[in-house]
Amino acid sequence: MNTSHASCAASVLAAEAVVKRFGAHTVLNGVDLALGTGQSTCIIGPSGSGKTTLLRCMALLEAPSDGRVVMEGATVSQARPSSDVRLAARKVRPEIGMVFQQFNLWPHMTVLGNIIEAPMRVRGVSRDEAVVTAERLLQKVGMEAKRDAYPARLSGGQQQRVAIARALAMQPKILLFDEPTSALDPELRREVLQVMRTLALEGMTMLVVTHEMGFARRVASHVVFMDEGMIVEHGTPAAFFERPTTERAKRFLNQFDE
Structure with a gap:
């Protein structure tokens, strides 16, 4: 069992013995990962190690083949969910924010429209309140001047900040x-990483799949190293990057020194 740094009981979100298979191929093999409040956890590892699949399971975008995902003590995803689990998942899904590799902004909506749509539809927030919040957040990510622009008029970094x-x-x-x-x-990349660094400093609970070793070293409170569908090593950035304990982690880190 690949026990992570935070106990599942004290975590915001946790994977417990999660297995994920696609046909005969096992992508995740009994992964445990618990995320504590205010922690910034970076998952690193070679391509094909299961990082994104684990993230998608914890985001409730993929159901585990075995094991379960727990949020604040309630099971919210498992292989054959009961009606109670499905209800719990519906309740907590808005509490899990997801930022994708390819931005996924709605092209027919302005920057403002992209931001206010979900709070209005899902949380029932009034338009006026949603706009006030959106304008505050756009200022936070340095995009207030692009409030009325459409995604096609933005750079990739600007789209990701939106x-x-x-x-x-x-x-x-x-x-x-x-x-x-x-x-x-x-x-x-620097534009986006600076926004993420600010969120981490403000205590936002974050789980980041990344190849940005500098970001993981400087910003993460915890680093998880995956290979072949398992967590091979985990620890603080100082411990992992300066004193890796497994040969697999050492080989992985050596390629960045070459």
């Missing part, structure tokens, strides 16, 4: 990021 504001507008308890900078060039 996507972060859109996720925050739902006032989630946790934000999940799936390689949010992988589609961006270096300058645009």
Whole structure:
């Protein structure tokens, strides 16, 4: 069992013995990962190690083949969910924000429209209140000047910052990021990483799948290293990057020193 750093009982969101199979292929093999309030956890590892699949299971976008996902003590996802689990999932889904690799903004809506849509439809927030919140968040991510622009008129970095504001507008308890900078060039990556760094400093609970080793080293409160569908090693950034304990983690880190 790949026990993570926070106990499941004290966590905001946790995977417990999660297995995920696609046909005969096992992508996740009994993963345990618990996320404590205010922690920024980075999942790193080679391509194909199961990072994104684990994130999608914890975001309730994929159901585990075995094991379960728990949010604040309630089971919210499992292989064959009962009616109680399905009800719990519906209740907590708005509490889990997701930022995707490819932005996923609605092209027919302005920046403002993208941000206010879900709070109005899902949370029943009035338009006036949603607009006030959206304008505050756009200022937070440095995009207030693009309030009335359409996504096609924005750079990739600008679109990703709008996507972060859109996720925050739902006032989630946790934000999940799936390689949010992988589609961006270096300058645009810095824009997005700075926003994420600010959120981490403010105590936002975050789970980030990333290849940005510098970000994981400087910003994460905890680093999880995955390989072949399992958590091979986990610890603080200082411990993991300076004193990895497994040969697999050492080999992975050595490629960044070459």
